[in-house]
Amino acid sequence: MSTDEIDVSTPAMLSFYRRLYPYKSIFNWLNHEHTPTRRFTHREFAFTLQGDVYLRYNSFATAEEMKKQVCMLNPTRFEIGPVYSARPRDKKTARPGAFVPVQRELVFDIDMTDYDPVRTCCSGADICRRCWSFISAAVRVLDNAIRDQYGYRHLLWVYSGRRGIHLWISDKEATDLTDEQRKAIVGWLSVIAPGIKEASKKLNFRGGHFTLPPSLRATLTHLSPIFVKLILEDQDCFGSTEGWETLLEYIHHAPLQATLRKLWSDDPTRSSVDKWGDIKSERRKKQGEKEFVSPVL
Numbered sequence: 001m002s003t004d005e006i007d008v009s010t011p012a013m014l015s016f017y018r019r020l021y022p023y024k025s026i027f028n029w030l031n032h033e034h035t036p037t038r039r040f041t042h043r044e045f046a047f048t049l050q051g052d053v054y055l056r057y058n059s060f061a062t063a064e065e066m067k068k069q070v071c072m073l074n075p076t077r078f079e080i081g082p083v084y085s086a087r088p089r090d091k092k093t094a095r096p097g098a099f100v101p102v103q104r105e106l107v108f109d110i111d112m113t114d115y116d117p118v119r120t121c122c123s124g125a126d127i128c129r130r131c132w133s134f135i136s137a138a139v140r141v142l143d144n145a146i147r148d149q150y151g152y153r154h155l156l157w158v159y160s161g162r163r164g165i166h167l168w169i170s171d172k173e174a175t176d177l178t179d180e181q182r183k184a185i186v187g188w189l190s191v192i193a194p195g196i197k198e199a200s201k202k203l204n205f206r207g208g209h210f211t212l213p214p215s216l217r218a219t220l221t222h223l224s225p226i227f228v229k230l231i232l233e234d235q236d237c238f239g240s241t242e243g244w245e246t247l248l249e250y251i252h253h254a255p256l257q258a259t260l261r262k263l264w265s266d267d268p269t270r271s272s273v274d275k276w277g278d279i280k281s282e283r284r285k286k287q288g289e290k291e292f293v294s295p296v297l
């Protein structure tokens with residue numbers, strides 16, 4: 001969690017820290033109780049000051065102390081780190097080996113640039129109301145998956161300040177997870193395999209060819225209602241040649257691919273809605289062919 005990427009003048013930041021920053025709520029959320037526990041007092045805060053000065057291992061006894069320090073330093077950004085076995089501000093005097101991270105929230109980052117391959121309205125650092133729909137869909141899917149499949153209840157969604165959103169999970173069971181366990185959770189919920197360029201191999205369909213794994217099945221409930229409006233109508237993702245060629249890569253059925261490619265090349269005016277209709281009607285014609293089963297049609 002950070003106040004990064006907020007491009008405002010120093011006096012504006014100072015009034016934000018003095019008058020608006022929700023110290024008490026942040027304290028309550030990090031600490032889980034009204035009186036300070038190790039979850040707050042042993043928590044690292046790292047400040048970035050004007051001129052890129054980076055101050056690590058700050059810690060505070062109370063929310064008031066934190067506010068005083070933040071207002072004094074007026075950082076351009078600050079980060080909330082893990083809970084350590086000793087107070088971070090006492091790091092230098094801690095016995096060797098007695099200063100180690102012991103707990104930290106489970107964090108997911110959703111960045112708008114993750115949607116560059118599919119959004120058509122903006123790219124890179126640009127963001128508008130239309131492409132924000134991708135983020136809102138991602139929040140709906142991830143929030144439900146985390147609650148239903150892992151049973152976590154203490155979820156905090158934080159707007160990053162410019163182009164994305166972060167999820168912080170603070171259930172005790174989540175903060176105690178090892179790095180390996182965190183990776184396993186992310187892997188279980190991943191749809192796109194990382195580092196693979198070829199579109200047709202990117203989709204993480206485990207448990208059988210073209211069969212949606214259990215972790216992803218429930219997402220259809222959330223995504224089906226917005227698919228037509230967002231992907232087909234608003235973003236018109238398959239309007240351009242590049243868009244519909246990418247779509248064809250996901251259809252692992254050469255004769256159907258060829259039929260659709262011809263249809264769409266011959267008539268460049270066909271919209272994404274028309275093309276989706278074409279896939280459905282062509283599929284109906286081939287329903288008897290056992291090898292063609294799609295998870296989404």
Ligand SMILES: [Zn+2]
Nearest residue numbers: 121122128131
């Ligand atoms: Zn946009």
